[in-house]
Amino acid sequence: MSQHQILADRLDWNLLRAFIAIVEERSITRAADRLHLTQPAVSLALKRLEQCLQRRLVIRGAGAFEVTAAGEAVYREAIKISAGLALLNASLEEAEEDLSGHVHLMLVSRVPSPDLDDILAQFHARHPRVSFELEVSTSAEIHHALLHRRAGIGICLMSAPVLGLQRRVFSRQSYAFYCGRSHPLFGQNNLPVDALRDEPIISFTSEQLNDSLAPIAQFRRTHALRGKTIGISGTLDEVIRMVRCGLGIACLPEHAASMEVQAGQLFQLPPYEGVAQMESYLCWPEQGTLSASEEAFLTHARAHLRRQQARA
Template identity: 45%
Template sequence: MSDQEIPAREPSWQSRRLLSDRLDWNLLRTFLVIGEEKSISRAAARLFLTQSAVSQSLKRLEEQLECALILRRGPRFDLSPAGEEVLRLAEEIYGNVSRLAATAKNPQDDVVGKVRILTISQVQSDLYDDFLIQLHRDHPRVELEIEVMRSADIQSSLNQKTATIGLGLCRFPQTKLERRRLLRQRYAFFCGKRHRLFGQRRLPLEALQGENFVSFTSDQLGGNLSPLTMFRDQQGFTGKIVASSSSFEEIRRLIIAGYGVGCLPEHLVDIDLHNGLIWRLPPAEGVVDVDVFLMWNREQRMNHAETVFLDSFRRLLEAAGEE
């Protein structure tokens, strides 16, 4: 039996009574990340810790709870039934703890608190920028915490109630999440200045059929950008995907470096087009429109600042005709 596999036993009533006093909440947070990443090594990278430190934290939590939380399967592991339940509770606990500091009210201001926002990179919206400007003018004591991540991770965090607001792609409705469209992005094909198609005018769409592609990692069937894959398949493109990333910046870098043809949002590459770094390819009308949504969990209890942020943003979207 490995050090991580502690046999489950029924905790005594004394241990239950003292558990809340002696439980180290940092260990619970570490286990939450382990459960989200399904990997000790990835959890260590995300927490900026060594794998040994994460493993020791897991072992200490199992000792405190007096049960095994993971079941090892060679280099992989599964959560035990107890681990699944602890993970569920940890998500609820952390969602509440992360907002504790935002519940206090300052008598000198009507709206005080923290709003945690998760967003994809490169959200360019004058409407959103104007909203943030006005929010700060009206409620200068509202604190914003903004983190950039993938759309799938944003949805997961909102479902776990560890954030207030999400700005990202959401191709299909989610059971617990509300969404309102913030903006629509038109994706089109581009190549870099080192690519053989660069600078060629009046190209037919068939010219792309054998070209290799640079792809977003969500550009797969079922992903948020899967319409791009469907378009390539419908057109009979036979080229391989030679590089991929979840990051707009890295996809742009790979296209400019000449790795292959790739899809990018038109409004984010105007400067690159002007500077001659990339070249617009057919079809002239673009490939697909992709919506960026404002998202939140309808079951989440919000503090005053979060409620003001969300209600104000929704009213602005409604007035702009995006609701």
């Protein structure tokens, strides 16, 4: 019997599932917590997988953790298998004449609503049997979920292309600095940017030079805004809450801050032309792992965006 046949007959998917967790958590203990298993059970799963494949997959010891070249190759293939299994259930649900099934859409908070509202309403009118889950998360978590097939489609920020994902511009957003009513700068006009230099900052978790809100981090570095980071959140609503409560200043999307400004809760700070223009993207895995309902929704959303772009 060939090695290929042996693997096909004997390889247990649960061993690969444990290995994915080990690689992503870079720890047997954290992988066990994630899988709700005991540490010895996860260690045994790794040992059995290495015996089955006759390869060393992970090197551990003295605080070190290294995935071997063979381990990297197994991890890549295991992710593909995981995506295929996730698709299997969706495909079974949709094996009927009328389109049904489920669309798991992950999105950042406060996505500008007109386009998304129209896309959802029109798609539901055409395919009323398709159900939806809309999950709000950070851009980094959305990228990770799409790559690992824990969601089919996302709407998120992306400062640079992500290997393994395709994207199309969904909307453009302007970002500017704001403070709350109790802040000393509230109501002061014609301020220079230097007035913000030592002000406490409230930031998004993705406000890093190598993350989706990199333009904001770059602006802060360029203009030497050295105030202490007094609050941080991955959720727009919680960043706005901290600004409204007077903890510090934050760079917010103007469409999300506009109602708070009109209500007198927030006040725009310099630079008055804004800090950056950033694009949110409709994203999906480039590997063909979408279910029929997800494919239909993605096709509908992209067609809607093309029509909107043609009218602009």
